[in-house]
Amino acid sequence: xxxxxxxxxxxxxxxxxxxxxxxxxxxxxxxxxxxxxxxxxxxxxxxxxxxxxxxxxxxxxxxxxxxxxxxxxxxxxxxxxxxxxxxxxxxxxxxx
Amino acid sequence: xxxxxxxxxxxxxxxxxxxxxxxxxxxxxxxxxxxxxxxxxxxxxxxxxxxxxxxxxxxxxxxxxxxxxxxxxxxxxxxxxxxxxxxxxxxxxxxxxxxxxxxxxxxxxxxxxxxxxxxxxxxxxxxxxxxxx
Numbered sequence: 701x702x703x704x705x706x707x708x709x710x711x712x713x714x715x716x717x718x719x720x721x722x723x724x725x726x727x728x729x730x731x732x733x734x735x736x737x738x739x740x741x742x743x744x745x746x747x748x749x750x751x752x753x754x755x756x757x758x759x760x761x762x763x764x765x766x767x768x769x770x771x772x773x774x775x776x777x778x779x780x781x782x783x784x785x786x787x788x789x790x791x792x793x794x795x796x
Numbered sequence: 797x798x799x800x801x802x803x804x805x806x807x808x809x810x811x812x813x814x815x816x817x818x819x820x821x822x823x824x825x826x827x828x829x830x831x832x833x834x835x836x837x838x839x840x841x842x843x844x845x846x847x848x849x850x851x852x853x854x855x856x857x858x859x860x861x862x863x864x865x866x867x868x869x870x871x872x873x874x875x876x877x878x879x880x881x882x883x884x885x886x887x888x889x890x891x892x893x894x895x896x897x898x899x900x901x902x903x904x905x906x907x908x909x910x911x912x913x914x915x916x917x918x919x920x921x922x923x924x925x926x927x928x929x
Binding site: 722723725726727729730733735751753754755756759761 | 798823825826827828875898899902905906908909922923926927928929
């Protein structure tokens with residue numbers, strides 16, 4: 701496990717291959733739920749949301765091609781940020 | 797995040813069996829494995845709520861960490877209260893005032909990540925203030 705600073709914010713920028721609909725929003729919220737000591741913030745254009753809030757993430761209304769910046773603070777931020785980026789880039793929202 | 801205790805269960809109480817079942821299916825999908833049990837319609841399959849169905853659903857949803865009841869409208873609240881009064885002291889079930897779909901989604905995601913009953917209820921209540929877009 702690579703060392704990571706406890707207070708250093710880690711950022712990942714991804715371009716959504718699919719809309720950020722209900723399912724990936726749920727996955728992000730569950731990720732946030734598993735890592736309560738982390739804060740995972742998403743920014744998409746003018747909108748932003750804490751990943752913990754599944755409804756807030758859905759309300760961003762981020763569509764395919766949107767650039768989303770994920771900022772993670774807290775322990776193991778690198779790993780959590782990677783996982784969040786994986787969810788976003790694998791966002792296979794078949795039916796939302 | 798221990799797996800020792802079961803997750804908080806959620807019961808969706810609707811006047812319509814189809815509405816309760818559909819909402820439960822949707823919410824389960826989004827939450828990735830929370831326990832969401834529908835309690836919709838009357839015993840004879842009509843529109844309305846059934847205390848027997850609600851009570852059975854609470855039993856199904858209870859994994860030892862409490863159960864959150866989310867009603868759709870009016871008499872769903874009355875029926876849920878009647879069941880809770882009936883079970884007084886023998887259940888950890890709690891009725892919450894929350895939007896049916898959004899509240900269920902928020903509660904199920906919280907429950908699925910191992911939150912306790914207070915946190916799951918709070919998630920459902922907060923859904924009232926969440927804008928849809």
